[in-house]
Amino acid sequence: MNTAPIAFLKGHGTQNDFVILPDPDNVLDLPASAIARLCDRRAGIGGDGVLHVVRSAAHPEAKAMAGEAEWFMDYRNGDGSIAEMCGNGVRVFAGYLERAGLVDEGDLAVATRGGVKKVHIAKGGDITVSMGRAALPEAGVTVSVDGRSWPARNVNMGNPHAVAFVDDLAHAGELRSAPPFSPEAVYPDGVNIEFVVDRGPGHVAMRVHERGAGETLSCGTGACAVAVAAARRDGVDPAVTGTAATYTVDLPGGTLVITEYPDGEIAMTGAAVIVAEGVVDPALLTG
Numbered sequence: 001m002n003t004a005p006i007a008f009l010k011g012h013g014t015q016n017d018f019v020i021l022p023d024p025d026n027v028l029d030l031p032a033s034a035i036a037r038l039c040d041r042r043a044g045i046g047g048d049g050v051l052h053v054v055r056s057a058a059h060p061e062a063k064a065m066a067g068e069a070e071w072f073m074d075y076r077n078g079d080g081s082i083a084e085m086c087g088n089g090v091r092v093f094a095g096y097l098e099r100a101g102l103v104d105e106g107d108l109a110v111a112t113r114g115g116v117k118k119v120h121i122a123k124g125g126d127i128t129v130s131m132g133r134a135a136l137p138e139a140g141v142t143v144s145v146d147g148r149s150w151p152a153r154n155v156n157m158g159n160p161h162a163v164a165f166v167d168d169l170a171h172a173g174e175l176r177s178a179p180p181f182s183p184e185a186v187y188p189d190g191v192n193i194e195f196v197v198d199r200g201p202g203h204v205a206m207r208v209h210e211r212g213a214g215e216t217l218s219c220g221t222g223a224c225a226v227a228v229a230a231a232r233r234d235g236v237d238p239a240v241t242g243t244a245a246t247y248t249v250d251l252p253g254g255t256l257v258i259t260e261y262p263d264g265e266i267a268m269t270g271a272a273v274i275v276a277e278g279v280v281d282p283a284l285l286t287g
Ligand SMILES: N[C@@H](CCC[C@H](N)C(=O)O)C(=O)O
Pocket: 016, 049, 077, 082, 083, 084, 085, 086, 087, 088, 089, 159, 160, 192, 210, 211, 212, 213, 216, 218, 219, 220, 221, 222
């Protein structure tokens, strides 16, 4: 059980916000209930998720990556569930490491449940993450909101996404609960659902309902999934043309720039901001 005050920081990437818990030796006891209490926007600190900052060598799920990446992003959704990857989270995680003096500007590697991600911290500027390749399973779903339905493309960025192109982002409704989709068997572990409209050539806007967090103001893996789905819909496949394709993705919390290269690698660039730091009363974690 945690008894001493627990250091935390608060940060966001395009307003996808996180409680950051530095815990290099992995000593904190963080059951799902503790994460949910931390992320509670009224009774806790508030956040879409938690970035638990642990040395890879000290975490059973990351030990094997310790040779490649010193730090492991143990990401948790706001409801306490575990996710494979968080694109905005990796930028904020890297921004925290740099601010704490644990890494320098420039290139570093971060271990995640979705594998090791290469990150570039530009001097005083945005952060770029090599997000890996998208998988595009054949099986898609139909997503419904308020009597309207859309076919949704299945895109896996380490975590699952369903991307639906709509005429108007307002058609996604209030997104207070997860939109129903069928067949449910396509996503046995749940899914992040993106609603997308066109803004112009290579330029889209989206809203997202995240698994484990509800509607958020941004989702990095979601923006990558949307960029790939938009490219394929537009007949663009860098693996075929041999030319990189870039999409600008507007989200309610800001803008991300996504580039897919001919080898399938996807780069995501955006801001990472730390807004506060302090200590948490350990009693918050136990309720
Ligand atoms: N906001 C994140 C994605 C976080 C994980 C997601 N909710 C899931 O459960 O897969 C991002 O920026 O990618």
